[in-house]
Amino acid sequence: MKANPSATSPVRPSQLVEHRVITGILDGTYPPGRPLPNERKLAEIFGVARPPLRETLHRLANEGWLTIAQGKPTRVNDYWEKGGMGVLSTLAKYIDTLPAGFVIHLMEVRSRLLPIIAGLAVEQAPDEVHTFLKAAGKIDDEVSAFVDFDWQLHLYLATQSRNPIYKLILNDFSTMFETFAAAYFSRPEAREASRQYYGDLSAAIPSGRRRVETVVMDAMVQSLTLWKSLNVI
Template sequence: MKERSSDLIARDITRSILAGSLEVEEPLQSERELAAQYKVGRPTIREALQRLERDGWITSRKGMPSVVNDYWKQGNLMTIVTILQHEEEIPDEFIVHMLQLRVSITPAYFKDALENSRLKVVSLFAPFEDIPDEANAYAKFDWQIQHGVAMLSPNPIYLLILNSFKDIYIRMAEKYFSESEHRNASRDYYNRLLEWILAGDIQQAGQTIRDMMETSIELWNQKMNGGTDK
């Protein structure tokens, strides 16, 4: 289906905001100027601006040009969706924020799943021993574990959140697991986690998950800083 002109314009403006070409609190051009720039009518520009405001990117001002929001503070769930549609412009800080989110939610949906379907969680680890020592294989296995456990949680919100991040999750995981040190750390983690799950110690399993999520952030930051923890 061909995209509407207003959607293309909204996407272009969003890309400029993510790239930093349009800064926080910077006013956009007037509707007339934007219409001339994009060679469309003002109703099309107005529709694009309404979408940008709905999704948390700008704030309209009566009789004045719209102004760029600080999307970290003024955005909403649709802001996240839009960021994920612009993978080439995703800020590094977004990935760190997402990893921090994992620290909060991963132990929670694991706990739910283990309390309700522990044996099914164990079965998700069946392919573990046969994983090739390759970044893509580790990324896919990690996603399958997270997705499978979230599905076993009685709270469907966890799965909805995780599904929203699928594409960037796998891309980021492949970059993360490109380091053999990271693959080794994850293999040790999977072994420890599976031991606690088999022992039925949900509390220790949760702590193991939380510790590994924190370690993942440290390792990611080291990778982004060229291998040194700055």
């Protein structure tokens, strides 16, 4: 879930700075192209010392959120233009302030990525994937059971693809997935569609990679349609 500086557990200064800067960027307090207040002012506003403030600002600059140049004001970037995977990882912490359309864009990417991952996994380890999918028939008709199985399937396919980069990409979105998947699987028709998908995927394995990729793509398109009907984000 989103980082929350008001939570009862202690919050490190770096967490507080990240939260205030990122939510400020996402809600328009610090718009792209505009300078942030100087370090002294920000330290006063956030109630933190300047060393952790400076360290956090430089980390966010490395991710693409900010541009820091010696002797010049720190400027807010258009993170869609300047950001990389670090931006996506940080966005995963701020579910409640995601930009409009973000979830749909993310699911569209997923619909292109997962067929490739599944195809590679089946090409590399068809018997192992088939064995894993046998557990799908025993999933309880509960939201949490589907959230857990679906995520573990994602990770397992990424592992069996033999390309560790796919696993790294998915790991960045574990918190975001948990939140979105709970909303998605709260719909009975989503659970039924996924149960059908797991069966179709298992049945497609003997036909090879191309058939598997088609099955996964069809399922991703269906899930995107169902998600849009939720009108959550």
